[in-house]
Amino acid sequence: VQLVESGGGLVQPGGSLRLSCEVSGFTLSSYHMTWFRQAPGKERELVAAIGNLGVSMRHVDSVRGRFTISRDTAKKTVYLQMNSLKPEDTAVYYCGAVKKWSDIVTMKNYDYWGLGTQVTVSS
Numbered sequence: 001v002q003l004v005e006s007g008g009g010l011v012q013p014g015g016s017l018r019l020s021c022e023v024s025g026f027t028l029s030s031y032h033m034t035w036f037r038q039a040p041g042k043e044r045e046l047v048a049a050i051g052n053l054g055v056s057m058r059h060v061d062s063v064r065g066r067f068t069i070s071r072d073t074a075k076k077t078v079y080l081q082m083n084s085l086k087p088e089d090t091a092v093y094y095c096g097a098v099k100k101w102s103d104i105v106t107m108k109n110y111d112y113w114g115l116g117t118q119v120t121v122s123s
Contacts, residue, residue: 001025001112003095008117011085011109015121019080021095029053031111032098033071033078037091037119044094048080049104056101063089085121092116 007019019035032052038044048069049058060069068081078095094116096107103109 003097003112003114005093005095005114005117009094010120010122012123013068013086013121015085016081016083017085017095017119018081019082019095019117019119021078021080023076023078023097023112026097026112028071028076028078028097029073030081030099032056032101032104033069034096034098034104035069035078035080036094037089037105038094038116039088039091042091046105049101050078051101056103057080082119085119087121090119090121092118 002024004041011017029052034042034049037047046061051070054071066084067094071078075102095114096110097112098110
């Protein structure tokens with residue numbers, strides 16, 4: 001099983017990035033997928049979630065209207081489009097896979113995690 005995040009980097013405030021999470025070794029359509037982030041000295045927090053069929057979605061208040069989660073089952077990839085980036089969005093971003101929608105905020109119940117990709121928003 002692998003979840004490989006990519007697309008992170010250094011971007012100026014107001015800029016955009018698109019993160020990708022390519023999965024292998026499990027059936028993507030059987031899992032709800034999420035993006036979490038962890039800033040230095042802070043706990044890992046949920047950013048966005050998308051249901052296994054791509055119908056249910058959730059974006060936390062701090063990113064709603066700026067970030068959009070999506071998935072392409074054929075490409076076995078989950079995306080996070082990030083627009084209007086702010087310095088406070090600086091963090092390592094992780095994708096995760098979980099079986100139950102009710103567990104999306106409970107990290108200990110996740111089946112799989114990626115290793116993360118660094119996003120730095122700075123001028």
